[in-house]
Amino acid sequence: MHVPDGFLDAPTSLATAGVAAAAVALALRGARRELDDRVAPLAGIIATFVFAGQMINFPVAGGTSGHLLGGAMTTVLVGPFTGLLCMTVVIVVQSLLFADGGITALGTNVVLMGVVAVVTAHLVFLAAQVLLPKRVSMVAPAAALAALASVATSAATFVLLYSVGGVVPIPFDTLLTAMLGVHLLIGAGEAVITFVVVAGIMGVRPDLVRGARGVLVSRELETRMVAA
Amino acid sequence: MRRPPTRVVLAVVLxxxxxxxxxxxxxxxxxxxxxTSVAVDLGFSSSEQAAAGGPLAGYEVPGLGHPRWSGGLAGVLGCLVVLAVSTLLFRLRRPVSRAGAEDE
Known part of the structure; x- marks a missing residue:
């Protein structure tokens, strides 16, 4: 999903850079509320985990591969604002140190893999928590749904950007079908990885998972009622 | 069930x-x-401009011949940089709490 330099024209890249900068500024403010004693130590480690996870390309259909994006994983584990900062650090390091993703495309990549993925994941995760039973066992499935949706909206947003500022004229429908087709498969991989990681941490220390706080509080209250 | 301490969980994830x-x-x-494959299939991959490069471009450490060592070391170095930058950033963003009184 890393967009290289040259795919999008200069005005579009400039616009996405502006959106990315505004979103990161917002996240820097918002993260202050998220970074408590539980989230703060985990956040840097999760950013590192996402960087490592992004190195593992897994094969999907027909000679194509995909890798974890991590927007949903970070959103569920450390919160959306801190999650966006995690994603931004990873994307900037990849671009500057590893030449993975363009420099002029930096804003585009932060928008696609950061902002769009995190906002989608946050909304879908919240919706899933409302619709699914309020149980600890439902946190990882909700995260997996958020992961699948986040990859799909990232891919669809690229198509939108390309229809506005793509250098080569490609019919919108053709590009949308191609991008969604392959990225739904990649999204399935994203869902599996996100499920395993979130379920793993939920299994040993659910209190470290920021997205699980709603269910944990209600469970503790129930326990007290039974004890009384 | 006994819960592992936070630092054990963090160490395992790291x-x-x-x-x-x-x-x-x-x-x-x-x-x-x-x-990339969609770009190739639909014929817009040619507009890609070669990346400017970077100290670890292509996830390889320059000068290390063996791809296993070169790629592995590049990956570990990348992890350490991400860990250092994000830990510093999150430390700076933490609300300053003094003796029970929350700032903000």
């Missing part, structure tokens, strides 16, 4: 990340990723 970046990454698929 250990897995280093293992994935340092060792498992060698076995990752080399096929083009979703966007």
């Amino acid at each position: 250990g897995i990340a280093l293992l994935v970046a340092g060792v498992v990454s060698h076995y990752a698929s080399n096929s083009p990723d979703g966007l």
Whole structure:
């Protein structure tokens, strides 16, 4: 999903850079509320985990591969604002140190893999928590749904950007079908990885998972009622 | 059930990340990723401008011949940089709490 330099024209890249900068500024403010004693130590480690996870390309259909994006994983584990900062650090390091993703495309990549993925994941995760039973066992499935949706909206947003500022004229429908087709498969991989990681941490220390706080509080209250 | 202390959980997650970046990454698929293959299929990949390069461009450490060592070391170095930058950033963003009184 890393967009290289040259795919999008200069005005579009400039616009996405502006959106990315505004979103990161917002996240820097918002993260202050998220970074408590539980989230703060985990956040840097999760950013590192996402960087490592992004190195593992897994094969999907027909000679194509995909890798974890991590927007949903970070959103569920450390919160959306801190999650966006995690994603931004990873994307900037990849671009500057590893030449993975363009420099002029930096804003585009932060928008696609950061902002769009995190906002989608946050909304879908919240919706899933409302619709699914309020149980600890439902946190990882909700995260997996958020992961699948986040990859799909990232891919669809690229198509939108390309229809506005793509250098080569490609019919919108053709590009949308191609991008969604392959990225739904990649999204399935994203869902599996996100499920395993979130379920793993939920299994040993659910209190470290920021997205699980709603269910944990209600469970503790129930326990007290039974004890009384 | 006894719950492992936070630092044990963090150490395990970090250990897995280093293992994935340092060792498992060698076995990752080399096929083009979703966007790249769509770009090739639909004929807009040619507009890609060669990346400006970077000290670890292409996830390789320059001068290290063996791809396994070169890629693995690049992955571990990347992990350490991400860890250092994000930890510093999050430390700066933490609300300053003094003796029970929350700032903000």
